[in-house]
Each structure stands twice: as C-alpha cells, then as structure tokens.
Amino acid sequence: MTESLCGNCSVCCKIPSIPEINKPSNTWCHHYAKRVGCSIYQDRPQVCRDFKCYWLQGVLAGYSKNRTGPRPDKSKVFVLEFERDGRVVIQLIAYSPLHPRALEAPGYKNWIKSALDAGSVVETIKILGTGQWQKAVLDKRPG
Ligand code: SF4
Ligand code: SF4
Secondary structure, eight states, X not given: OOOGGGTTOOGGGTSSOBGGGTBOTTSOOTTEETTTEETTGGGOOHHHHHOOOHHHHXXXXXXXXXXXXXXXXXXXXXXXXXXXXTEEEEXXXXXXXXXXXXXXXXXXXXXXXXXXXXXXXXXXXXXXXXXXXXXXXXXXXXX
C-alpha cells in the first residue's frame, strides 16, 4: 500500500507473498487490521513503501483504465509482473473465490493477446474456495 490512489484497497497486503516480511501468499499480513489497513503505516517496511501493483503503475504512468482495468479491490484481479529466465511473466490472479469469472470481464482478452504478442508469458490464476490455485500458462513462443 503506497498511495492515496489505493483508497480502501489492500489487496497487496493479502495476495502476494512478501518474503522480506515472511508473508505467505493469499494470507493477510499480520500488520493488516480490518477497517484500519496497515497498522504500522508510518513505519511500514521499505518493500511496502516501494510496491506499486500493475494497476497503480499504469494509473501513475497515465495508461487508460482499459489497459489496466479497475482497481484490484473492485476488479477482483491482482496483476503481478516479474522476470523469469529472461522473460517477462505477467500473472493475472482472480483472487476471490466469490468472483471466479473475474478474468472474463471485458478488456482482459485483448489485453492478454497484446501481452502475448509482445513476447510475455501470461499466467492466469484462479484462487479457489479451497485455497488451491488453478493456473493456466499462455505462451506464444514455441517451447
Ligand atoms: S493492490 Fe495496488 S491499488 Fe491495491 S493497495 Fe496495493 S498497490 Fe494499492
Ligand atoms: S506491513 Fe503494512 S503495507 Fe506491508 S503488507 Fe503488511 S499491512 Fe500491508
């Protein structure tokens, strides 16, 4: 959580793993308090100060909402981008078992296509009610 643009969204305090503070994925950070947010906001670790999710990076860079989708607490989709073996990997995580079709919202299909055309690997992930992750890997390049 870094910006006033984050509003009430605290998805990044739950969904990603944050090894620097020993936070596993899909688990609330123990510093997170309901209706309060980060209980150590003024003293939060640097990794949290620096973090900007894909949505926030897009908004700060002036991308249109269509490119980045709605804020993660509203879209129920959290997007991570990182490098693996020299390739850009984009993970779209439909993190709410109550909204298993979140990735079917308008925009994602074209957006995924452009990411694949640009040579990225795209991983779509659904977090199921059981806590298990259902993952599909999309890659246009021949293996
Ligand atoms: S997930 Fe993105 S928008 Fe939500 S609190 Fe984290 S950085 Fe802000
Ligand atoms: S320390 Fe605060 S900002 Fe960082 S993950 Fe935990 S609750 Fe979120």
